[in-house]
Amino acid sequence: MLLAFQNAAGAMPPPPPPPPRALNYEIRMEGAREPLTSVKAAVRAEVARLYRRECGSVSVPDRAFVPIEITGANNPEYAVLLGRATCERWPQLWEGTGGAMVQFWYASDGPPRMLMERMIRGFTPKPNGIDLLQHGTFCPGGAGPNVCLVAYRWHEKDRALYPVKRTFITKGWPAMKWQDQQIWR
Numbered sequence: 001m002l003l004a005f006q007n008a009a010g011a012m013p014p015p016p017p018p019p020p021r022a023l024n025y026e027i028r029m030e031g032a033r034e035p036l037t038s039v040k041a042a043v044r045a046e047v048a049r050l051y052r053r054e055c056g057s058v059s060v061p062d063r064a065f066v067p068i069e070i071t072g073a074n075n076p077e078y079a080v081l082l083g084r085a086t087c088e089r090w091p092q093l094w095e096g097t098g099g100a101m102v103q104f105w106y107a108s109d110g111p112p113r114m115l116m117e118r119m120i121r122g123f124t125p126k127p128n129g130i131d132l133l134q135h136g137t138f139c140p141g142g143a144g145p146n147v148c149l150v151a152y153r154w155h156e157k158d159r160a161l162y163p164v165k166r167t168f169i170t171k172g173w174p175a176m177k178w179q180d181q182q183i184w185r
Contacts (some may be wrong), residue, residue: 040065042112043080043105055087067124070104070161071154077115078105079123098135106159115161121147127152129161139168 040062048058064084067076083100087093094101098119106115121133129152138144149170152161 012090036065039078039105039107039112043078043114046114047080047082047085047103051087053090053095054093057088058085060085068104068130069107069127070125070130071106072128073108075108078107079103079125080105092151099133104130105160109159114131116152126151126153127166133169136168140166 028109038090040060043062043065044058046059051058059085059138060080060082064083066079068079080103081100082094082103096119099115099121100119102120102123103117104115105112105151118132118134121135123133125130132150132152134148134150136142136148138150139146139148142148149167149169150163151165151167154160155162
């Protein structure tokens with residue numbers, strides 16, 4: 001009788017589909033990331049050390065710190081936009097024909113450290129480096145009024161950025177944007 005009831009009610013529902021296969025994303029983890037407060041303290045101490053003689057008093061506001069990703073890992077690096085900082089005796093110290101001064105900081109695997117400091121007109125973070133719009137003299141045969149696009153790439157073994165390509169731009173230059181914003185000024 002039970003068998004007749006099951007046949008009358010219809011077929012049994014099919015078993016549920018198997019769960020989707022787990023995707024295996026390779027994530028490169030760096031060591032412990034320094035908290036932003038220690039990064040800010042290290043940056044402010046270094047800026048004061050480098051520029052106290054010219055400036056007297058130096059102030060780097062919180063809005064000068066921009067998290068970026070240039071090493072291809074999970075922890076962010078930081079661009080410090082010194083064009084937003086103040087120098088008591090020389091207000092235009094970090095701005096000029098080459099753009100504004102920007103420092104790039106690495107904050108993983110130990111204390112924060114500066115990767116490089118450049119006068120730039122704009123930048124675009126890349127997953128494994130950064131492209132900078134620099135003064136024309138950074139390119140062979142370049143001159144001041146022109147722009148040089150310099151591609152820096154991250155070298156994991158040395159934990160450093162190295163220039164790999166320089167492109168001389170003579171007329172106009174592309175908008176260097178990240179997340180639809182020009183972020184260096």
